[in-house]
Amino acid sequence: MFTGIIEELGEAGRLDWHGDGGVLAIRGPLVAADARHGDSIAVNGVCLTVVSVEGDTFTVDVMKETFDRSALGGLAAGDPVNLERAATLATRLGGHIVQGHVDGVGAILSRTPGERWEEVRVALPPALARYVVEKGSITVDGVSLTVVAVTDPPLDADPAPAGAEHAFTVSLIPTTLELTTLGRKAVGALVNLEVxxxxxxxxxxLPKPGGLPLAGEER
Structure with missing residues (x-):
C-alpha cells in the first residue's frame, strides 16, 4: 500500500510493447536507489512491480488491464511522473490509505489560480461519483488530496448538459504544484483516479433490497 505522499518527480523513459502489454522504463534516482526486483512502486498512482534496476532507472511490466484502467498508455519519453515507494510499518501516514489500484481516468476541466494555491476541477467517471464526498480523500495521479467540492448533473438530465458532468474540485498547495505532475498538467490532460x-x-x-442478509443478520 501507499500513502499518496509523492517522494520524487521522475521521468518516463522508453515503453516497449509486447502484445497488448509492455515494459516501461522510469528514471527516478531516489526511488531507484534501494529498489529491488519485485518491489512495488506507484507511478502516477499505479502500483507497479519492479522488474530490473540499472543506475537511476528501473523497469516495470504493465499489463493490458493497467493500460485500460489508467492513463499510463499515453506517456511519452520525457514526461514527468509521480513516484512513491510502498509504505512500511514505520511510514508516517501523511495522506490516506492508497492501494495503487486505479479505478478510472478523469480529465482536468479547469484551473483557477489563487495567491499561493490553485483550485483544480476534475471530471469524474459516473461510476465513481458515489464514492467521492466533500472533505473526503481521493488520489489523483498518485497524490493524496482532500475533496473541496463535488458537483453532479441534474437528476432529470439525460444526457447531462455540457459543463454539468460529475466532477470534483481540489486545492493544490505550493508544494504539490512544485513537486508533482499536477502543477504541470493543462486543462484537458488525463489523470489517474483512485477513490x-x-x-x-x-x-x-451494505445489504441490498431483496438480497440475502449479511453474515449473522436476521431477516
Whole structure:
C-alpha cells in the first residue's frame, strides 16, 4: 500500500510493447536507489512491480488491464511522473490509505489560480461519483488530496448538459504544484483516479433490497 505522499518527480523513459502489454522504463534516482526486483512502486498512482534496476532507472511490466484502467498508455519519453515507494510499518501516514489500484481516468476541466494555491476541477467517471464526498480523500495521479467540492448533473438530465458532468474540485498547495505532475498538467490532460477504498468496502457490506442478509443478520 501507499500513502499518496509523492517522494520524487521522475521521468518516463522508453515503453516497449509486447502484445497488448509492455515494459516501461522510469528514471527516478531516489526511488531507484534501494529498489529491488519485485518491489512495488506507484507511478502516477499505479502500483507497479519492479522488474530490473540499472543506475537511476528501473523497469516495470504493465499489463493490458493497467493500460485500460489508467492513463499510463499515453506517456511519452520525457514526461514527468509521480513516484512513491510502498509504505512500511514505520511510514508516517501523511495522506490516506492508497492501494495503487486505479479505478478510472478523469480529465482536468479547469484551473483557477489563487495567491499561493490553485483550485483544480476534475471530471469524474459516473461510476465513481458515489464514492467521492466533500472533505473526503481521493488520489489523483498518485497524490493524496482532500475533496473541496463535488458537483453532479441534474437528476432529470439525460444526457447531462455540457459543463454539468460529475466532477470534483481540489486545492493544490505550493508544494504539490512544485513537486508533482499536477502543477504541470493543462486543462484537458488525463489523470489517474483512485477513490477511497473504505467507501467501496462499506458499499459492498451494505445489504441490498431483496438480497440475502449479511453474515449473522436476521431477516
Amino acid at each position: 477511497d477504498v473504505i467507501a467501496k468496502y462499506v458499499e459492498r457490506l
